[in-house]
Amino acid sequence: MSEPFFEYLLRLGDDRLVLGHRLSEWCGHGPTLEEDIALTNIALDLVGEANLVLQRAGQIEGAGRDQDALAYLRTDREYRNALMVELPKGDFGYSIVRQFLFSTYAMHQWEALSACADTDLAGIAAKALKQSRYHVRHSAEWLVRLGGGTDESHGRAEDALNDLWRYTGELFATDAVEQALVKQKLAVDSSSLEAVWRRDVADVVARATLTLPPDGYMQRGGRAGGHTEHLGLMLAEMQVLPRTYPGAKW
């Protein structure tokens, strides 16, 4: 087991890097020009957050790895993101539902981490909190419109919500790594975020005339490096340039 705070920072950074990359796959493919720009903006925000968090992770690790080394030179087994963020982008409804579920979680997480004992992470959190509020607003308003739109948009949003629900449990799972850090005020107890998250999600899902899925079996494994087959394929694309041309500059 590596240093707990390093491990924790990888979880935070990898969630954002992987989701940012998935979202960037909409670039040039958005439903309208305006939404193409909006999704790409959010993708850039997330990659920017990952950049800062992984930079801090590299400093804490103290092994000479910077954020690029951590992003481009780790295998899928070394990634610590939750499974939800690595799933293929799906249709627009699927990407919006996932963004809403994740951003609502991230917003409460950043809010709590603004008081982190590590002042670097506290500073990153305070900065990221503002943009995560916009991510929630953007995805929530879209979800309300998809749910209340046509039969087709309602059905696709409902399918996405039902498919993604089984990946939400992992976001709130806590473990020994996290608990040790919670005592030092370096981490937020993930399980403490679930109640506020559920309140926010239930509110928007109701506005979207959708139904909150029942809690059933929850998929887990990402925090320990056990991923779906999708992450390896995504990383192959994301990492091909630095792996093929080490040290390439442009």
Added chain:
Amino acid sequence: MSSESRDNPLPLWEVFLQPPGGAAHEHAGSVHAGDKEMALQAARDVYARRGEAVSIWVVPSEQITASTPEDMGPFFEPGNDKAYRHPQFYKVPPGVRVS
């Protein structure tokens, strides 16, 4: 002004940005959006994501009544030869600086 274009079925909105510093809102461009909240968000994403603004207005394009090129003559040209409509025949009082 047409509210729809062929490639995007959503209504068109005109975007006005107030720059930092308190100057008046200025026209920045237009966006397509289904309603006012989404128009505001689209305006933010397209025109104000690099700190260009402290306030945004969006207005349905079809709510704007505009003069036409045919109005040019009757509207604006009669003023061109009436120099006395410009306040340029007054002596500037001493102590007033004219920039």
